[in-house]
Amino acid sequence: MRLGVNIDHIATLREARKTVEPDPVKGALIAIEAGADQITLHLREDRRHIQDEDLFRLKCELKDTQIPINLEMAPTLEMKNIALEALPNTTTLVPEKRQEITTEGGLDVVSMKDYLKEYIRELKESGIKVSLFIDPDIQQIDASLEVGADAVEIHTGEYANAYGKNVExxxxxxxxxxxxxxxxxxxxxxxxxxxxxxxxxxxxxxEIEELNIGHSIIANAIFLGLYQAVKKMKEIITNARG
Structure with missing residues (x-):
């Protein structure tokens, strides 16, 4: 199982003071050293954490490595143009609302099929793989196939927030x-x-071949250090696979 480490919340800490540190790109390099198989970052429309420059600096730093970049983004014209310029390995299309603290659910592919078909076509023609962040719903999976997605990322938020019998x-x-x-x-x-x-x-x-995890790793890095926080998560998922 691959581990994609999301570096957004390194940038969240930086943006709290509008300064230059901590640098999410430096964090990405430490995560890779600790065993990360991919670096994920979400360029939000309101630029609340990751900035355009972070994406392009990361692309430059990783150009001579085998480590892929997964760019999470809303399916907007602005973001598509940025992706076509930056050419990440993968784009993960996610829903986005300005007022939300974090992404609150999966993309409603069913209601956006006509729009997404054309949107995804342009990304794939540029050699970018396209993943859709969706709820664990059969209709959304069928719609993801129909619009030409290469992958789906299943939203595990409801599971993570569940209690008692709802967990199972x-x-x-x-x-x-x-x-x-x-x-x-x-x-x-x-x-x-x-x-x-x-x-x-x-x-x-x-059936799940990749996990993208950010907040918990960065939160634990405060106590463990980023290298150990990533290394521990990698060990846990590797051991779980047997």
Whole structure:
């Protein structure tokens, strides 16, 4: 299982003071040294954390490596133009609302099929793989296939926030969706709200080949240091796979 480390919240700390540190690109390099298989970053429309310059500096730093960049972004014209210039390995299309603290759910691909078909076509013609961040829902998976996505990233937020019997219920939804998406030929990823405890059940789902995790790793880095925080998450998901 691959681990994509999301560096957004290194930038969140920097932007709290509008200064130059901590540098998310430096954080990305430490994460890679500790075992990260991919660097993920979300360039939001309001630029609340990651800035355009971060993306292009990261692209420059990783150009001679095998480490892919996964750019999370809203499916807007502005973001498409930035992606076509930066050429990340993957773009993950996510819903975005200015007032939300973090992404609150999956992209409603079903209601956006006509728009997304053309949007995705341009990205793929430029050699960028396209993943759609969706809820664990069969209709959304079918729609993702229809619009030409290469992969789906299953939103694990409801599972991460569940209590009691709802934990197993949400876990079953994710398992069912992952199995269905894999059978349909999509690459299957997952992420949102995962931490050292709840990630184990997700990492055991064989159809999921990649996890993208940010907040928990950066939060634990305050106490452990970034290298150890990434290394520990990598060890947990590797051991969960057996």
């Amino acid at each position: 219920k949400e876990l079953e939804r994710i398992k069912k969706a992952a199995k269905y998406a894999k059978e349909k030929g999509l690459a299957v990823y997952a992420g949102h709200g995962l931490n050292y405890e709840n990630v184990v059940n997700i990492a055991k789902i064989k």
